[in-house]
Amino acid sequence: MAFPSISFVFLCFFCFSFLNEPRLSLADHVLYTDEILMPGQNLTNGPYLLAMHHNCRLVLYNNTQPSWSTNATANGNSDCYLVLTQRGELVVRRSVHYALWSSGARSKKGKYALVLDAKGRIAIYGHRRWSTSNPNGLGGPEDLAIEEPATEYVLQSGHRMLAGDKLKYKEYELAFWRCNLVINHTRSGRWLWQTNTKVTQGPAGCYLQLESSGELSVKNGAQRLWSSNKRTDSGLHLAVLRFDGRLAVYGPLVWSNVRMDDSIVADAVTYGGSEYI
Numbered sequence: 001m002a003f004p005s006i007s008f009v010f011l012c013f014f015c016f017s018f019l020n021e022p023r024l025s026l027a028d029h030v031l032y033t034d035e036i037l038m039p040g041q042n043l044t045n046g047p048y049l050l051a052m053h054h055n056c057r058l059v060l061y062n063n064t065q066p067s068w069s070t071n072a073t074a075n076g077n078s079d080c081y082l083v084l085t086q087r088g089e090l091v092v093r094r095s096v097h098y099a100l101w102s103s104g105a106r107s108k109k110g111k112y113a114l115v116l117d118a119k120g121r122i123a124i125y126g127h128r129r130w131s132t133s134n135p136n137g138l139g140g141p142e143d144l145a146i147e148e149p150a151t152e153y154v155l156q157s158g159h160r161m162l163a164g165d166k167l168k169y170k171e172y173e174l175a176f177w178r179c180n181l182v183i184n185h186t187r188s189g190r191w192l193w194q195t196n197t198k199v200t201q202g203p204a205g206c207y208l209q210l211e212s213s214g215e216l217s218v219k220n221g222a223q224r225l226w227s228s229n230k231r232t233d234s235g236l237h238l239a240v241l242r243f244d245g246r247l248a249v250y251g252p253l254v255w256s257n258v259r260m261d262d263s264i265v266a267d268a269v270t271y272g273g274s275e276y277i
C-alpha cells in the first residue's frame with residue numbers, strides 16, 4: 001500500500017489549508033478568525049492567561065489560579081486545537097473534525113476577533129466592519145521580528161485614545177502627530193496610513209474615539225475632524241491594531257465568558273491602557 005500516506009497528506013492539507021497556525025508570541029491577546037491555538041500555546045494579557053492544554057481543555061488563569069475553563073477533556077490526546085471560525089464561534093476540535101466544546105453562538109459569516117482583555121475576560125467581537133486601507137504589512141522576513149507586543153493594541157468602544165497615548169503592536173504604532181492620526185512603522189519610520197487631520201486655530205486637544213456604533217472618529221474637543229463613516233449595530237466594539245499593520249474595527253460583541261456591561265458612557269471614560277468600564 002503506497003498511497004495512504006499520500007491521501008493522508010492530501011486530506012490534512014485540505015483540512016488545515018484554511019487555518020493559520022498563529023504568529024502568536026508572548027503577551028499576544030487577540031486571536032483572529034481561522035487562527036488556531038495549539039496545545040501548549042496561549043493568549044496572555046497581564047496576569048491573565050488563556051491556555052490550550054494537551055488534554056484538550058481550554059483554561060483561563062488569573063495569576064496561575066484557574067478562573068474559567070471548558071470541561072470536556074480527552075485523555076491521552078493532544079491532537080486538539082482551538083479555532084475561531086468564520087461564524088464567530090470558538091471551537092475546541094479534536095481529531096481534526098470532532099467538536100469537543102463550542103461557545104455556541106454562531107453569527108454571520110465574516111472575520112471575528114477573540115480578545116483576552118485587561119480585565120481578564122474573553123470575548124468574541126465581529127464581524128469586521130472597517131479597516132484602514134494601507135498595504136498588508138511591509139513584507140519581508142523582518143516582519144517576524146521578535147519584538148513582543150508588551151503594550152495595549154486594542155481600543156474598546158466608549159474609550160478614547162488621547163494625543164499622548166498610543167496603540168502598539170510589535171513594529172506598528174498608532175499615535176498622534178499633532179492632530180494627525182498616524183500608523184507608524186517604527187523600524188523604518190514610514191507612515192503607513194494617516195487621517196491628515198489638523199487643527200489650524202485655537203488649542204488642540206485631539207483624541208481618537210470608538211463609539212458604540214462602531215464608528216471611529218478623531219475629535220478636537222467636540223469638533224469631529226475625521227470619521228471612519230462606518231456605523232453598525234449598537235454594542236461593544238473594538239478597534240485593533242493588527243499584526244499586519246492595519247487598524248480594524250470588530251463588533252458588536254457576540255459572545256463572552258462572563259456578562260459584559262453593554263452600557264457605554266462614551267464621554268466619561270478615558271483610555272489609559274488599563275481603565276475599563
Ligand SMILES: *[C@@H]1O[C@H](CO)[C@@H](O)[C@H](O)[C@H]1NC(C)=O
Binds near residue numbers: 040042
Ligand atoms: C505561553 O506561550 C508562550 C509563548 O508561546 C510560552 O513561552 C509560555 O511558556 C506559555 N505559558 C504557559 C503557561 O503555557
Ligand SMILES: *[C@@H]1O[C@H](CO)[C@@H](O)[C@H](O)[C@H]1NC(C)=O
Binds near residue numbers: 062067
Ligand atoms: C485576579 O486576581 C487578583 C488577585 O490576585 C484580583 O485582585 C483580581 O480581581 C482578579 N481578577 C479577576 C477578573 O477576578
Ligand SMILES: *[C@@H]1O[C@H](CO)[C@@H](O)[C@H](O)[C@H]1NC(C)=O
Binds near residue numbers: 070
Ligand atoms: C465547567 O464546570 C464548572 C463546575 O461544574 C462550571 O462552573 C463551569 O461553568 C463549566 N464551564 C463551562 C465553560 O461550561
Ligand SMILES: *[C@@H]1O[C@H](CO)[C@@H](O)[C@H](O)[C@H]1NC(C)=O
Binds near residue numbers: 175182184185188
Ligand atoms: C515613528 O517611529 C519613529 C521610529 O521609532 C519615530 O522616530 C517617530 O517619532 C515616529 N513617528 C510618530 C508620528 O510617532
